[in-house]
Amino acid sequence: MDLHDLNLHRGQGAPIYLQLYQRYREAIEGGKLQPGDRVPSVRSLASELSLACGTVEMAYQMLVSEGYFIARGAAGTVVSPRLVKLNESPSAKASCPDADASRLANSVGEALPFQLGLPALDAFPRKTWARMAGRTLRTLETIAMTYPNPAGYEPLRRAIATYLGISRGITCTHEQVFVTAGYRGALELVCRALLQPGDVGWYEDPGYMLARQFLEHAGVRLMPVPVDEEGLKVSEGLRQARHARFAVVTPTHQSPMGMALSLPRRLELLDWAVRSNGWIIEDDYDSEFRYMGRPLPALKSLDRDGRVLYTGTFSKVLFPGLRIAYLVVPASQVGRFRDAVEIFPGPGSIFPQATIADFMEQGHFSRHLHKMRSLYAERRDHLVDALTQISGDRLQVQPQAGGIHVLAHLTTRQNDLLIAGAAASRGLAVQPLSHWRMRAAPQGGLLMGFANFATPQEAAAAVKELNAVLHEH
Numbered sequence: 001m002d003l004h005d006l007n008l009h010r011g012q013g014a015p016i017y018l019q020l021y022q023r024y025r026e027a028i029e030g031g032k033l034q035p036g037d038r039v040p041s042v043r044s045l046a047s048e049l050s051l052a053c054g055t056v057e058m059a060y061q062m063l064v065s066e067g068y069f070i071a072r073g074a075a076g077t078v079v080s081p082r083l084v085k086l087n088e089s090p091s092a093k094a095s096c097p098d099a100d101a102s103r104l105a106n107s108v109g110e111a112l113p114f115q116l117g118l119p120a121l122d123a124f125p126r127k128t129w130a131r132m133a134g135r136t137l138r139t140l141e142t143i144a145m146t147y148p149n150p151a152g153y154e155p156l157r158r159a160i161a162t163y164l165g166i167s168r169g170i171t172c173t174h175e176q177v178f179v180t181a182g183y184r185g186a187l188e189l190v191c192r193a194l195l196q197p198g199d200v201g202w203y204e205d206p207g208y209m210l211a212r213q214f215l216e217h218a219g220v221r222l223m224p225v226p227v228d229e230e231g232l233k234v235s236e237g238l239r240q241a242r243h244a245r246f247a248v249v250t251p252t253h254q255s256p257m258g259m260a261l262s263l264p265r266r267l268e269l270l271d272w273a274v275r276s277n278g279w280i281i282e283d284d285y286d287s288e289f290r291y292m293g294r295p296l297p298a299l300k301s302l303d304r305d306g307r308v309l310y311t312g313t314f315s316k317v318l319f320p321g322l323r324i325a326y327l328v329v330p331a332s333q334v335g336r337f338r339d340a341v342e343i344f345p346g347p348g349s350i351f352p353q354a355t356i357a358d359f360m361e362q363g364h365f366s367r368h369l370h371k372m373r374s375l376y377a378e379r380r381d382h383l384v385d386a387l388t389q390i391s392g393d394r395l396q397v398q399p400q401a402g403g404i405h406v407l408a409h410l411t412t413r414q415n416d417l418l419i420a421g422a423a424a425s426r427g428l429a430v431q432p433l434s435h436w437r438m439r440a441a442p443q444g445g446l447l448m449g450f451a452n453f454a455t456p457q458e459a460a461a462a463v464k465e466l467n468a469v470l471h472e473h
């Protein structure tokens with residue numbers, strides 16, 4: 001790649017290190033740089049472009065942390081040879097750190113230590129699942145071979161409506177349930193049915209990075225609204241953009257900070273939506289896992305006026321390879337959403353949907369959740385104990401009542417992007433909190449998945465490796 005292709009705009013737009021990071025990503029995704037290609041050293045690129053070494057280093061660390069580059073010490077830095085599949089598959093081009101981490105893991109066939117967003121892959125009841133899937137195939141009726149309902153397979157929609165009634169306090173009919181291709185499929189449907197490009201929405205800051213990327217791509221404008229120990233600061237949202245069209249929230253377990261939205265804030269948010277005809281998109285991505293007290297009911301359970309669009313996913317409770325999530329829309333909006341799905345690819349094949357429906361109806365789903373709740377409580381302790389004992393002087397674990405990740409704040413003034421980059425070059429998939437922020441904040445943090453630490457020893461070994469990185473920097 002020619003260095004002129006980097007085309008940096010000094011003194012305008014994003015900081016230079018971000019521009020540099022972005023240009024490299026584009027070059028890799030566009031095929032200008034191929035897996036295995038060598039890139040200039042930090043020092044030579046800095047001198048070639050008249051930049052500070054720290055600026056180039058920051059961009060390189062981010063590229064390493066996201067799996068684009070591999071730093072091989074004295075042997076130089078190369079574009080990761082594991083990205084071969086990236087250039088082959090056009091669908092892989094909509095890239096982001098979370099997706100990159102999972103691509104990296106998939107290419108080596110296992111979860112990376114600390115990898116976010118993955119359930120315990122070793123504990124999934126594969127035999128039962130295979131039996132159900134086999135039955136789905138064997139008992140296929142001719143009607144199931146025709147074009148499926150784009151709103152989703154009806155028995156699954158019914159099973160979801162029943163499950164939400166029992167476990168999340170949500171009263172809905174199966175007609176209000178739309179099965180989607182992952183959470184972003186649900187967001188896409190909301191954008192098509194209810195929003196216009198240019199609409200303004202409140203977005204939790206920090207908040208779920210992939211959804212932010214998706215929504216920005218869809219052309220809506222996100223207004224960062226800070227969170228505190230009670231969750232989204234509704235008063236800030238009102239102050240900044242009272243007439244916003246929508247708000248995206250994670251009320252049960254704020255992503256990534258982990259607190260719940262307090263009841264007074266829930267009521268304030270619903271009041272805003274009613275007064276301003278706004279839509280609340282409730283992302284209830286991992287509410288099933290709670291280790292202290294009872295699971296909190298969904299915000300949707302308080303929605304008397306039909307302003308909440310509720311989303312849930314099978315990624316954490318089953319596995320993300322399914323790519324199946326769901327959206328519950330207010331009864332008054334069912335017609336609009338039905339029209340929208342008619343012109344939309346929908347959730348895809350009925351086979352995984354039918355298998356999930358059987359899995360739920362036959363009680364395997366609730367048994368699995370029950371088992372995973374106690375397993376995750378144990379695995380979370382493995383990680384928290386190891387962090388406290390080994391890295392307690394540098395990392396402060398934030399108490400979280402649920403979920404499958406922990407957040408540890410850096411007690412030093414170390415830069416979380418650099419730490420995560422250096423950790424990635426040792427094969428550790430911690431994510432820097434700064435990546436999830438829309439507005440910069442002084443204190444950095446590391447996000448870590450714990451679901452795949454099967455023993456205290458595994459957790460301790462990974463934390464020791466991370467600790468070495470913390471001490472080196």
Ligand SMILES: Cc1ncc(COP(=O)(O)O)c(C=O)c1O
Pocket residue numbers: 117181182183184208250255283285313314315320324325
């Ligand atoms: C905050 C949040 N929302 C939603 C999801 C679910 O996304 P998907 O259904 O696309 O796997 C995730 C998955 O990691 C998440 O972290």
